[in-house]
Amino acid sequence: MKTKINEYGSGRITVKLGALAMLLPLFAACGGDGSTEVSDPGDLEAPRESVNLGGEGDLYAPNRLLEVSVSMDASEFNQLRSEGRTLASTARECLTDYEYSEFTASVTIDGVAMEDVVVRKKGYIGSLSPSTPSLKLDFNDLWDGRTYQNSKGITLNNNRQDPSNARQCLAYEQFRQAGIAAPRCNYARVRVNGEDLGIFTNVEPIKKPFLARAFGDDEGNQYEAQTADFGTWLSQRFEKKTNERENDRSDLQSVTDALALPDDQLMNVLPQLVDVDEFIRFWAVETLVGAWDSATGNANNFHIYRAPDTGRFHFIPWGADTAFRGEHPLKPDTGVLYRNFSLADRLFNIPQYRAQYQAELEGLLATQWNESQLLQNLEQIRELTGTSEAGVASLKAFIEGKGTPTDPDYRLPRRAALEQALTAETASGSVYRLADVQPDCSAPVTTPLTGSVSAVNGTDSGSFSFTLPDGRPVDASLTFAAFEVDSLVYSIDTESSPEVVSLLMIGVDASNSFKPYVLQLFIEAPDYVPGTHEFHGFATNALLFEVDESLPGDVRTLALGATGSVILTSVGTGSSAGDVELTLDAILEYGPDVQ
Numbered sequence: 001m002k003t004k005i006n007e008y009g010s011g012r013i014t015v016k017l018g019a020l021a022m023l024l025p026l027f028a029a030c031g032g033d034g035s036t037e038v039s040d041p042g043d044l045e046a047p048r049e050s051v052n053l054g055g056e057g058d059l060y061a062p063n064r065l066l067e068v069s070v071s072m073d074a075s076e077f078n079q080l081r082s083e084g085r086t087l088a089s090t091a092r093e094c095l096t097d098y099e100y101s102e103f104t105a106s107v108t109i110d111g112v113a114m115e116d117v118v119v120r121k122k123g124y125i126g127s128l129s130p131s132t133p134s135l136k137l138d139f140n141d142l143w144d145g146r147t148y149q150n151s152k153g154i155t156l157n158n159n160r161q162d163p164s165n166a167r168q169c170l171a172y173e174q175f176r177q178a179g180i181a182a183p184r185c186n187y188a189r190v191r192v193n194g195e196d197l198g199i200f201t202n203v204e205p206i207k208k209p210f211l212a213r214a215f216g217d218d219e220g221n222q223y224e225a226q227t228a229d230f231g232t233w234l235s236q237r238f239e240k241k242t243n244e245r246e247n248d249r250s251d252l253q254s255v256t257d258a259l260a261l262p263d264d265q266l267m268n269v270l271p272q273l274v275d276v277d278e279f280i281r282f283w284a285v286e287t288l289v290g291a292w293d294s295a296t297g298n299a300n301n302f303h304i305y306r307a308p309d310t311g312r313f314h315f316i317p318w319g320a321d322t323a324f325r326g327e328h329p330l331k332p333d334t335g336v337l338y339r340n341f342s343l344a345d346r347l348f349n350i351p352q353y354r355a356q357y358q359a360e361l362e363g364l365l366a367t368q369w370n371e372s373q374l375l376q377n378l379e380q381i382r383e384l385t386g387t388s389e390a391g392v393a394s395l396k397a398f399i400e401g402k403g404t405p406t407d408p409d410y411r412l413p414r415r416a417a418l419e420q421a422l423t424a425e426t427a428s429g430s431v432y433r434l435a436d437v438q439p440d441c442s443a444p445v446t447t448p449l450t451g452s453v454s455a456v457n458g459t460d461s462g463s464f465s466f467t468l469p470d471g472r473p474v475d476a477s478l479t480f481a482a483f484e485v486d487s488l489v490y491s492i493d494t495e496s497s498p499e500v501v502s503l504l505m506i507g508v509d510a511s512n513s514f515k516p517y518v519l520q521l522f523i524e525a526p527d528y529v530p531g532t533h534e535f536h537g538f539a540t541n542a543l544l545f546e547v548d549e550s551l552p553g554d555v556r557t558l559a560l561g562a563t564g565s566v567i568l569t570s571v572g573t574g575s576s577a578g579d580v581e582l583t584l585d586a587i588l589e590y591g592p593d594v595q
Contacts, residue, residue: 050145054112059149060184060204062169065384068156068200070119070135070192072105077192079103080121082534084128087541088562088589090227093439095237107137109148116142124226126293127160127321128537131498131526132197134158135190151209156188156200160539162321163391163497165199166381170374170395171289171323177368178285180278181214182317187385198497199385206303206316208242215314218242220306221251224318229299229342230256231436241303251306255313259342263350274313279343280353282315284360287338288369290398290414291323296338298328299434324398326417328432332553335429336421345431358422365415374399394495444589445469447559449519449542451584453478453488453505457576460488463507464519466544466559469590476507476517490578492525499525500539503580518545518555521566521582530568535561535586542566544588559588 058064085098100120107117118138127134140152148154159165168185175182183204190197204210208218221243228237235252251273258269270276286294294317295302301319306312328334337357339345347353375396382392401413412420421428451464463477481487489504503521508514520543527533527540535541541561548556564586572579 048143048146052147052150053114053139054109054149057149059151059154060186060202062184062186063380063384064186065199066186066188066202067108067110068137068154068188068190069108070105070117070137070190071107072103072119072193074193076103080119081130081133082536083121084123084537085125086535086562087125087537088444088560090125091560091589091591092444093592094441102141104142105137107139109154112148114139114146114148118142122155123158123537125537127158129158129160129498129524129539130534130536131524131539132158132160134160134200153205154188155203155205156190157203157321158197158200159321159497161496163387163495164324164378164382164395165201165385165387165497166378166392166395167323168201168203168320169381170377171291171320172317173377174289174368175282175285175317178281178364180282180285180317181210181314183210187381199387201321206241206318211242211305214316215305215307217308220308221248222303222305223252225295225300225302225304227298227300227434229434229436230259231342231434232256233438234342234434234436238304251311251313255343259346266346267350267352272312274343275310276347276353277356279313279315280347280357281360282317283338283344283347284357284364286317287336287361288364288414288418289320289323290326291317291320292325292328292334292338293319293322294338296341296344297334298331299341324395326398326414331430331432333430334432335427336417337427337429339429340432342433345433348427361418361422365418369415371399371413371415390494391497440592444592445594446562447588447590449544449561449564449584449586449588451519452582454581455488455490456579456581460486464505464584466588469594474509474517475511476505476509476519478505478507480510480514481506481508481516488578488580490580493522496524501525501528503582516547517558518547519543520545521584523566523568528568528571530570532565532567534565535563540566542584542586542588557591558594559590562587562589 079101080103083100089095100122102118102120105117105119107114118141120136122134122136135156136153138153139146139148157168162168165187172182172185183206185201185203188200188202190200211218211222222241223238224241225238228234230252235249235256238252240247240249255273258266258273261269283296286296291297293301295315303316303318304313305316307314331340334340339348348357378392378395397411398414401411401416403410447467449464449466451462453462453464460482461479463475465473465475467473478487485506487506491502493500493502501523505519506516508516522538522541523533524539533540543557544559545555546558547554567583567585569581
């Protein structure tokens with residue numbers, strides 16, 4: 001773990017030398033015999049001077065691939081790898097605070113060595129990985145005034161949701177071209193204790209230096225959104241990142257109040273609180289690049305900053321590793337034109353603002369969206385990072401399309417998809433907004449999940465067991481289900497890095513008219529080997545569904561994995577890759593809407 005080092009050396013010495021000299025006589029007067037112990041002057045190290053290492057190089061030069069090497073205690077790195085929120089906790093209406101542990105490491109960047117660097121894991125849920133954890137390195141914490149190429153630290157995103165390694169940097173460049181403040185980024189090859197973890201994205205953090213550069217000051221209120229929106233209750237989900245001590249959040253309430261006004265009043269009041277023209281352009285860029293896990297796509301992954309000079313909010317993109325994908329995978333029929341956010345949805349329903357949004361999109365397509373340039377930039381990134389052609393295939397398909405209409409994986413080019421949506425008589429897609437209701441902070445209902453299943457030579461057998469919220473036990477049999485369907489389906493998600501193995505199990509409850517349930521297990525490919533594998537974010541976890549053909553996708557989500565493990569006894573390889581034998585020992589949490 002890290003040990004705080006102040007300006008006078010190591011340990012917990014916090015009194016400046018001048019003050020220490022004044023206090024020594026007082027300590028002497030307190031002694032029973034008038035004596036005192038005085039530390040050896042050699043125990044106090046000389047002050048560490050402010051220093052900028054690495055020279056004046058550009059830490060975020062787009063054609064740069066940093067070489068980052070981290071050395072730390074092996075057991076501490078194992079602890080770092082294991083930390084993270086549970087999948088189930090992210091679905092709770094009241095999300096508890098979560099703090100990652102901090103450790104001390106030695107770090108070398110492009111040959112420049114630094115001792116006493118604070119390192120911790122980062123990530124909310126989608127990027128959590130035990131094999132390749134995202135990292136934050138702080139050069140300044142234990143050595144006040146130390147920077148590397150004028151930066152106090154670096155943020156290294158593991159690209160878990162982006163095997164192309166290109167989505168974040170390409171997306172942020174599209175925002176900047178449109179005049180939207182966005183972080184700079186490039187790439188880093190990261191090694192920890194000699195282990196090559198692969199290519200990470202080195203992203204400029206949204207902190208005061210960024211705010212000062214982008215907006216000319218850094219004194220305003222900055223908030224980060226993780227599934228947050230404007231609302232009486234939803235605004236509480238914005239995490240305040242500046243001016244925390246004052247914790248004055250009245251500016252959020254002002255926007256909430258404005259959105260409750262009739263259209264004509266809203267059009268007068270809102271531009272005083274939000275840079276509306278800039279937001280509509282921001283919204284159009286999110287739509288252009290198909291960033292579904294974004295502000296307008298998912299009420300997620302963005303910052304807002306209220307500039308003191310104008311008193312208006314500006315939107316800043318963040319977490320763009322799901323850009324260049326398109327429709328929301330978990331919200332069916334979202335459509336091409338994003339509006340799963342209160343501000344976007346409200347403006348879309350006001351003809352003047354909808355026309356402005358559509359005009360922004362048309363302008364971006366006419367003046368900024370350049371397929372050949374995007375593909376050229378993508379190829380440069382691929383060559384720089386050593387990414388495979390397969391890794392960038394889906395991103396290329398998003399830009400230029402794929403196949404013909406009769407192909408199962410046919411895809412329209414992004415330009416054609418947008419033009420089609422813009423010329424439609426009625427707006428396509430459903431709108432999914434977060435509910436602005438008082439959160440239920442009661443303890444979640446849980447159930448043990450146990451089971452033993454196998455798939456050998458095409459024969460699926462076994463069962464998984466759990467208890468419904470009403471107390472009724474369920475034993476879902478794969479053996480019985482196998483008479484009607486393939487009850488254990490093995491597949492690999494190649495759009496994750498590392499790849500993720502999915503085991504989709506269908507079981508029927510013989511005691512309840514053979515009612516079907518579905519359990520989906522997913523395990524990162526490096527962990528898909530015999531052994532015990534603990535639940536960890538989306539990397540290794542379980543989702544429990546009940547079949548309901550009246551719903552989109554024919555299933556309803558019941559519960560998510562909280563804690564526990566999957567024990568793999570054997571796994572097949574080659575032509576027998578779908579063979580597996582496993583047992584389950586876990587706890588699931590039911591969603592708040594499951595009775």
